[in-house]
Amino acid sequence: MSGEAQRSAPILARETTGEGMPTHVAIIMDGNGRWAAQRGLPRFEGHRKGIEAIRRAVRTASEFGINYLTVYSFSAENWRRPADEVSFLMGLLKRFVRHDLAELHSNNVRVRIIGEREGLASDIRLLLDEAEQLTRANTGLTLIIAFNYGGRQEITSAVRALAQKVKEGTLDPSSIDMGMIGEYLDTKGIPDPDLVIRTSGEQRVSNFLTWQTAYSEFVFLPVFWPDFDETSFKNAIEEYGRRDRRFGGLSAKAC
Ligand code: IPE
Numbered sequence: 001m002s003g004e005a006q007r008s009a010p011i012l013a014r015e016t017t018g019e020g021m022p023t024h025v026a027i028i029m030d031g032n033g034r035w036a037a038q039r040g041l042p043r044f045e046g047h048r049k050g051i052e053a054i055r056r057a058v059r060t061a062s063e064f065g066i067n068y069l070t071v072y073s074f075s076a077e078n079w080r081r082p083a084d085e086v087s088f089l090m091g092l093l094k095r096f097v098r099h100d101l102a103e104l105h106s107n108n109v110r111v112r113i114i115g116e117r118e119g120l121a122s123d124i125r126l127l128l129d130e131a132e133q134l135t136r137a138n139t140g141l142t143l144i145i146a147f148n149y150g151g152r153q154e155i156t157s158a159v160r161a162l163a164q165k166v167k168e169g170t171l172d173p174s175s176i177d178m179g180m181i182g183e184y185l186d187t188k189g190i191p192d193p194d195l196v197i198r199t200s201g202e203q204r205v206s207n208f209l210t211w212q213t214a215y216s217e218f219v220f221l222p223v224f225w226p227d228f229d230e231t232s233f234k235n236a237i238e239e240y241g242r243r244d245r246r247f248g249g250l251s252a253k254a255c
């Protein structure tokens, strides 16, 4: 565990076995539609309820001393959904930023947005810029909202930018290394996720943080996103604490 994580880990570490706390938790918030269907409600009610679960997750992450929380809110592939659902999700993001930004700021949360801005309406882009600008100097939890995000699209943009530099003669291909690629991703400056949680029972990545999750631990939970609460979060972190991260080497216990 990094020194940074050790400094910020006291709450859960005390409650659990003292195992490692994740510095960066990334969540694939899935199952809003099924949560609603189970109750005979339209899908958008699940999305609406999902906002409350985001608020809970942000609060819990701060309490646990987690430094970075990424939430997958809208994928590059979610445009394939019916137009009314897409526009509801766009409206929900706007309402979330308008309603919650002041409180996030007063709680010292730094907001970052990853994903392609170009494909978004100008009023949403302005709001996202405002959220980042207002909170940029905050020193508490970094909340990363993945919106119109796709891991493959992100890598493709990075490749394109690097190829352009090579073409212009300002970059020697032999100097391209993994660190440089990381600098061209939207997540520049953010450590890779230690733990990825996916709710809803699906066990796939769905184009989330493709580059960054090379050595992340995955925990799949059988709860729908609107039901994700402090206990679910704590269970996932405890499961993470039981994992043996080897990064291709040997277990610390084997050394
Ligand atoms: C997650 O819930 C929210 C988004 C992907 C925007 P879903 O809308 O995918 O809910 P299910 O998976 O259909 O239940």
Ligand code: IPE
Residues within 6 Å of the ligand: 028, 029, 030, 031, 072, 073, 074, 075, 078, 202, 204, 206
């Ligand atoms: C992943 O969920 C995207 C988000 C949570 C924003 P999806 O519901 O879109 O993923 P698939 O289609 O089941 O893989």
Ligand code: MG
Residues within 6 Å of the ligand: 030, 031, 032
């Ligand atoms: Mg889904």
